[in-house]
Amino acid sequence: MKKYIIGGIAGFLLATTLSAHAEEVTSLIGKTIQGAFPFQIEGKTLATPAIVVDGTSYLPVRALGEATGYDVSFDADLGISLKKKEVQPSLPTPTPSPTPSPSATPDPQVPGDLSSGYQAIKTVILSLEDEKSQKSTGDFGLIQVDGARYVSLATLSSFYTISWGEPMLQLSYNGQLVGLFATKSQYSKGTGSFTYDGTVYVNLSLLKLKGTVNGDTLVLTDDI
Incomplete structure (x- = not known):
């Protein structure tokens, strides 16, 4: 004790x-x-x-x-x-960063990527100045690549006369020659024509045309 x-x-x-x-x-x-x-x-x-x-x-x-x-x-x-006792200051709880939502914007097209620039067209309308609009339906193709638009020959066949030759073909409109295009060439930026998936595609700018797409409809007008 x-x-x-x-x-x-x-x-x-x-x-x-x-x-x-x-x-x-x-x-x-x-x-x-x-x-x-x-x-x-x-x-x-x-x-x-x-x-x-x-x-x-x-x-x-x-x-x-x-x-x-x-x-x-x-x-x-x-x-x-x-x-x-020394009181240690409490550290603030970090605020978690919000998880970014997936972007709905599609990835930009890779330069020269023909497959990602392809679009199926069902209706083509040719509307030139001082001429009556013409319309054609079918299975057509449009390729947008490197800032240019190319259409398949089938897209133009209802409006233009196509004369085949090797290695060039010619397109005429109302009896007037509008251009000569290679039938077998690979794509390169700015080219006038190329063959893709067995089909010849022609640069619209060389036909002095511009194209406007609405859904699966392509409207061709004068490129003034």
Whole structure:
């Protein structure tokens, strides 16, 4: 019991009577603990109880310090020390970046990619200045590539006269020659004609035409 009293008073207890002198504390050695009772701080009961010696209450220093935000240390020469704990600032919770929605815009056409520039045409309308509009339906093809538009010969066959020859063919309109085009050539940027999937395609600009597409309808007009 004596060892408990000495250890409790020297290492863990703080007298509620702050005016006690060292000789008064020394005089407690060997005294009998008269009672122990729970101690609360703002409604929270500490794990270590307070004790009563000779009618004076003594509180557990470490439990009291930690409950009130202090670091408690003990030094044989300096005694018990309480130091206010440093509060570490809380880091803000990073806001997650929104997941980008998939773009509805199609990928840009790769230069020279004929397959991605192909479009099936069902109706072709030829509307030239001072002439009555003409219309043709069927399975036609339009290729838009490198900023130019090419149409298959079948697209033009209802309006133009096609004269086949090797290695060139000629297109005439109302009896007038409008152009000579290669029948077997590979595509290159700006070329007048090329063969794709077994079909000859002709550059509209060389026919002095421009094309406007609406759905599967192609309207050919003068390129003025």
